[in-house]
Amino acid sequence: MSEPAFTPQLAAIFAALVEEASGIHYGPPERDLFGSKVAAQAAEAGFESLLDYYYRLRYDDPEGVETRVLVEALTVHETYFFREIAPLRQLVEGHLTEIVRAQGAARVWSAACSTGEEPLTLAMLLEQHGLYDRVEIVATDISEAAILRARTGRHGRRSLREPYPTDLARKYLDVSPHGITSQARLREAIRFRTLNLFDEAAVEQLGRFDVILCRNVLIYFRDQSVTKAVARLTKSLAPSGILAVGVAESLLRFGTALACEERGGSFFYRSAR
Numbered sequence: 478m479s480e481p482a483f484t485p486q487l488a489a490i491f492a493a494l495v496e497e498a499s500g501i502h503y504g505p506p507e508r509d510l511f512g513s514k515v516a517a518q519a520a521e522a523g524f525e526s527l528l529d530y531y532y533r534l535r536y537d538d539p540e541g542v543e544t545r546v547l548v549e550a551l552t553v554h555e556t557y558f559f560r561e562i563a564p565l566r567q568l569v570e571g572h573l574t575e576i577v578r579a580q581g582a583a584r585v586w587s588a589a590c591s592t593g594e595e596p597l598t599l600a601m602l603l604e605q606h607g608l609y610d611r612v613e614i615v616a617t618d619i620s621e622a623a624i625l626r627a628r629t630g631r632h633g634r635r636s637l638r639e640p641y642p643t644d645l646a647r648k649y650l651d652v653s654p655h656g657i658t659s660q661a662r663l664r665e666a667i668r669f670r671t672l673n674l675f676d677e678a679a680v681e682q683l684g685r686f687d688v689i690l691c692r693n694v695l696i697y698f699r700d701q702s703v704t705k706a707v708a709r710l711t712k713s714l715a716p717s718g719i720l721a722v723g724v725a726e727s728l729l730r731f732g733t734a735l736a737c738e739e740r741g742g743s744f745f746y747r748s749a750r
């Protein structure tokens with residue numbers, strides 16, 4: 478049987494549904510890829526008609542369970558150890574060291590942590606600088622599969638890419654031809670949980686953070702969703718707290734309530750409160 482056609486109209490209504498649920502935007506240039514993923518999920522859920530599948534998600538899925546399954550299939554979990562490590566070093570050696578010195582403890586939120594390589598890299602740097610016991614790390618992602626994977630501490634070989642700091646890798650990672658396992662002690666420092674950045678109530682419950690990492694996720698959102706997500710993250714920052722986005726991302730054109738600061742060659746956004 479041939480696949481049902483993913484017309485521009487179907488693409489538009491599915492894209493709106495996915496964007497409302499997750500912020501993730503699929504535009505006309507990605508229609509083929511989006512269509513094949515939606516079709517695969519429709520078939521998996523037992524639907525021959527994409528429109529029937531849409532009606533199910535939109536009007537007959539009150540808890541959003543089926544929509545979450547679709548979003549799960551659409552998330553991109555690309556991440557690796559030591560990715561964009563310079564800003565992380567800067568935060569550990571600067572802001573977090575200062576906060577721990579002044580207050581005795583600090584909190585960090587890795588807000589779209591994928592399979593955990595980002596918060597694990599941070600935990601290594603904290604350990605190296607004697608801050609491991611003083612900094613609480615909360616790591617969340619919309620993808621339940623990614624969080625389950627993160628909790629296992631097992632990663633594929635693509636999670637380690639040249640060039641990387643060999644001293645840290647040797648100390649904290651067990652690398653074999655079959656994959657990579659992170660040290661259990663590192664994982665114990667991190668509270669992993671599933672969370673959608675747009676779930677206001679769940680985000681509120683996490684409390685305030687001295688540092689929020691929200692890196693390489695805003696690129697999947699359109700401007701209106703970036704503005705909404707950043708406004709929510711801003712509320713979650715402690716006074717003088719710092720938000721770090723990916724090195725290829727910039728919030729300057731969004732006119733946020735945060736002040737952009739350069740520290741040691743890395744750019745951060747600081748709460749004015």
Ligand SMILES: C[S@@+](CC[C@H](N)C(=O)[O-])C[C@H]1O[C@@H](n2cnc3c(N)ncnc32)[C@H](O)[C@@H]1O
Pocket residue numbers: 498499500501552553554555556557560588589590591592595617618619620623672673674675691692693694697723
């Ligand atoms: C490319 S990964 C980035 C991982 C890591 N921060 C890094 O820089 O390597 C993007 C992650 O954002 C997550 N994501 C997408 N939309 C999200 C949302 N609305 N709430 C929370 N996480 C989301 C995806 O599931 C994915 O794991």
